């Protein structure tokens with residue numbers, strides 16, 4: 404999560420909301436990282452999680468991320484939760500909860516919806532205070 408926080412700090416350099424993600428292989432090795440690049444690239448789908456998923460899949464040479472873990476500083480939104488289910492990822496670890504738009508336990512729980520055919524394990528609230536503080540500081544400075 405500390406690596407994800409450092410990745411999130413990169414997003415703020417381009418005026419992007421500081422959200423960072425790291426994607427680990429089944430053996431715990433680092434496959435990919437990502438941070439929000441919506442402002443940097445003008446791409447509405449350029450969330451940290453989506454970028455990390457795309458890069459990890461490219462690194463592995465396949466779309467299935469079975470057994471992999473995504474660590475992200477903010478609870479995934481509906482788009483990212485959908486992408487995580489589509490990638491068949493094994494585990495999602497996040498820091499700050501997003502009561503307004505979170506789709507991994509707060510507003511929705513897309514990743515653990517029993518109607519879907521894949522449900523990753525979810526670990527919430529890791530380094531939650533540090534993750535929340537980083538976001539709060541960004542929005543306060545606007």
Ligand SMILES: [Zn+2]
Nearest residue numbers: 450479480483
């Ligand atoms: Zn998202």
